[in-house]
Amino acid sequence: MRRRTPPPPSPLPQRDGVDPVRVRLPAAGTWATVRDHLVERLPAGAGVIDGMLADGLVVGADGAAVAADAAYVPGMFVWFHRELPDEVPVPFPVDVVYRDEHIVVADKPHFLATTPRGSHVTETALARLRRELGIPALGAAHRLDRLTAGLVLFTVRPEERGAYQTLFRDRRVRKEYEAVAPYDPDLALPRMVRSRILKERGVLAAREVEGEPNAVSRVEVVGHRAGLGRYRLVPATGQTHQLRVHMNALGVPILGDPLYPVVADPVPAGDFRRPLQLLARALEFTDPVTGTAHRFRSARTLGAWHSHGEWAGGQ
Numbered sequence: 001m002r003r004r005t006p007p008p009p010s011p012l013p014q015r016d017g018v019d020p021v022r023v024r025l026p027a028a029g030t031w032a033t034v035r036d037h038l039v040e041r042l043p044a045g046a047g048v049i050d051g052m053l054a055d056g057l058v059v060g061a062d063g064a065a066v067a068a069d070a071a072y073v074p075g076m077f078v079w080f081h082r083e084l085p086d087e088v089p090v091p092f093p094v095d096v097v098y099r100d101e102h103i104v105v106a107d108k109p110h111f112l113a114t115t116p117r118g119s120h121v122t123e124t125a126l127a128r129l130r131r132e133l134g135i136p137a138l139g140a141a142h143r144l145d146r147l148t149a150g151l152v153l154f155t156v157r158p159e160e161r162g163a164y165q166t167l168f169r170d171r172r173v174r175k176e177y178e179a180v181a182p183y184d185p186d187l188a189l190p191r192m193v194r195s196r197i198l199k200e201r202g203v204l205a206a207r208e209v210e211g212e213p214n215a216v217s218r219v220e221v222v223g224h225r226a227g228l229g230r231y232r233l234v235p236a237t238g239q240t241h242q243l244r245v246h247m248n249a250l251g252v253p254i255l256g257d258p259l260y261p262v263v264a265d266p267v268p269a270g271d272f273r274r275p276l277q278l279l280a281r282a283l284e285f286t287d288p289v290t291g292t293a294h295r296f297r298s299a300r301t302l303g304a305w306h307s308h309g310e311w312a313g314g315q
Contacts, residue, residue: 017127150280
């Protein structure tokens, strides 16, 4: 099989821990100029694209500005920095649990996205760690939902990232989560929950549908008091929102969940009072580069379990 040629290195530095946008011009197309393609592809609009080109903010592989009338060249790469959105700072630190020359394991707080996406760019665990640790090449081996706290694995060397990502793809990482949800004494636990989960693009909540199961989770209760249960969740698969969907299906939706059982009104930016009570508690794997057997545990706690009844009985 023919191997794809890797793209050239970026001629632009990171900005606030965020990589520039890289665009590869398709091999086939009817565009006369680079501008025509960017206007059609990017949502910014013709006025913004024209302004960026006029200001020399779009560059080629040699770092030189791309002219507004530059001819379209199939396979050409161009780079530029996106306009960063205004973001409300997430007022919680990203704690480093472990660091060596290959990996960084971080303990992410609630409300902080793992990697830049949509309106969350500089206020992400990846951008913060790049700035704080001085590792521009740092990359994420996997992701946690923005609302979920806990352990995330990052890689130091880009050439090794694929080896660590493969661990997650091949399910060779044991992940353990902790959740706080209503306690139902009639719910028989522990149990394995198996279902088929569908997450449609543009739809906030995932849903269970008929068909061959693609999501498997072990659910057990490890304690209960004041109408609340403390649960240990061990996913065998990694579907979007899997644990949240499965807990909701069992009739014990995780506290603080804005999507399950119903999609709630958006929480105002800067409101950090009711975090989703879900924590990625443990990661366990054999390092594919060094052969070291790793087991990491989050030091974070779930506030609902220690709030003396404030969350008792529900959301």
